[in-house]
Each structure stands twice: as structure tokens, then as C-alpha cells.
Amino acid sequence: MSASLSPYLVPVYDLMHRPGELRERVLEFDVPEQLGESVVAVTQGSPIRIGLRLEGLHDGVLVTGEVDATADGECVRCLDPVELPVEVEFQELFAYSEDEAFDFAIRDDHVNLESVVRDAVVLALPFQPVCRPDCPGLDPVTGEKLASGTDRRASEGTDPRWAALEGFRPDTE
Numbered sequence: 001m002s003a004s005l006s007p008y009l010v011p012v013y014d015l016m017h018r019p020g021e022l023r024e025r026v027l028e029f030d031v032p033e034q035l036g037e038s039v040v041a042v043t044q045g046s047p048i049r050i051g052l053r054l055e056g057l058h059d060g061v062l063v064t065g066e067v068d069a070t071a072d073g074e075c076v077r078c079l080d081p082v083e084l085p086v087e088v089e090f091q092e093l094f095a096y097s098e099d100e101a102f103d104f105a106i107r108d109d110h111v112n113l114e115s116v117v118r119d120a121v122v123l124a125l126p127f128q129p130v131c132r133p134d135c136p137g138l139d140p141v142t143g144e145k146l147a148s149g150t151d152r153r154a155s156e157g158t159d160p161r162w163a164a165l166e167g168f169r170p171d172t173e
Contacts, residue, residue: 006114007032012054012061013109016096021056027113031069035121040073040129042086042121050117060095060106067117076128077137078145088124092116 007029015021027050035042042048048069055062069086094111095102104116136146 006112008114008117009110009112010052010054010063011110012094012106015054015056015061016106016109018056019058023054025052025054026050027052035069035118036071036125038073038125038127039076040071040082040084040125042069042071042125046070046072048117050113052113054111057093060093060102061111062091062093063111063113063116064091065089065113065117067121069121071125071129073129075131075135077130077135079138080131080145082129082131084126084129086121086124088120090116090120 007027010025010027015023027048029048031042031044031046031048034044046069048067051066051068053064055064067086067088067090071084071086073082073084074080075082092104093102094104094106096106098105104111138144139146
């Protein structure tokens with residue numbers, strides 16, 4: 001994707017070298033590329049909203065943002081589809097110079113928020129998403145989805161590795 005067409009580019013020419021200047025903006029667009037590669041991700045084409053606060057400083061422009069999006073995936077317990085809200089904040093300084101002391105720099109009077117937003121969103125995604133906290137998951141023997149409140153009973157047969165302990169009874173004294 002060409003950087004000139006990126007929806008993550010924000011012009012800051014009116015804030016540059018003007019310490020104390022403040023602007024607020026809201027970016028709303030469809031995600032051009034999927035955010036996340038795991039069991040859950042913000043899929044390409046999903047709407048994303050980024051509320052921004054841009055502050056001019058002596059060294060650069062401080063960007064504070066709040067990202068709102070929706071991630072799609074599947075429950076790691078029962079494999080049902082899940083839709084999770086993603087609400088994450090970030091703050092980053094975009095420097096005027098491309099000095100090694102700063103991670104990000106202003107280029108062509110713009111800040112490019114793509115990597116900042118991507119990092120914030122991906123780190124906010126759950127590693128093991130569930131449809132609900134008490135999801136019983138799948139039956140380990142049959143593979144069928146367990147109903148809520150179903151007891152998980154040990155299988156009828158005893159694992160042969162535990163057979164030696166069947167006769168063990170601890171002393172009650």
C-alpha cells in the first residue's frame with residue numbers, strides 16, 4: 001500500500017515548531033490490512049475509530065490516541081465464533097529529526113500512525129479468547145460441545161498409568 005494513500009497518515013504541518021499548540025482529530029476508516037494473526041484479529045475491512053490529540057512540543061509532536069475496533073475470532077474452548085470489542089490507548093512522540101533517540105519521526109509534514117496503532121491493537125488482543133468466562137468447552141472424549149452446567153466426569157475407564165495407585169489409601173491418623 002502506498003504511504004500517500006494510507007488512512008493512518010495525519011498532517012501536522014500546522015503544529016510543527018509551535019510548542020503548546022493542540023489539535024484534536026477523529027479518524028474513521030475501514031482497516032486496510034488485518035491487525036493480528038492469531039486466533040482473534042481485527043479483520044481487513046472492519047471499521048476502526050481513532051480519537052487523536054496532537055500536541056506541538058519542542059522536540060516534535062506528541063500523539064495520544066484511543067482506538068476502538070471489533071476483533072473477530074473463535075473461542076479456544078468451544079470453537080464458536082466470537083466478536084470482541086477492542087479499546088486501547090497509545091501515546092507516542094514523533095520527532096522533527098530522524099535521530100536514533102526517537103522511534104518515530106515526522107516525514108513530509110505527516111505522522112504515520114500505522115505501526116503505533118497496529119502494535120497497540122495487537123498487544124490488546126487476548127491470547128486465548130473465550131465466548132464467555134464460564135464456557136465449558138468441548139467434551140474431551142466425544143468432541144461435542146458441552147452444555148452449560150454439565151459436569152465433566154472422569155471417564156469410566158481408569159488410565160493404566162494410574163493403576164498402581166488404585167489400592168493406595170492414606171492413613172487417617
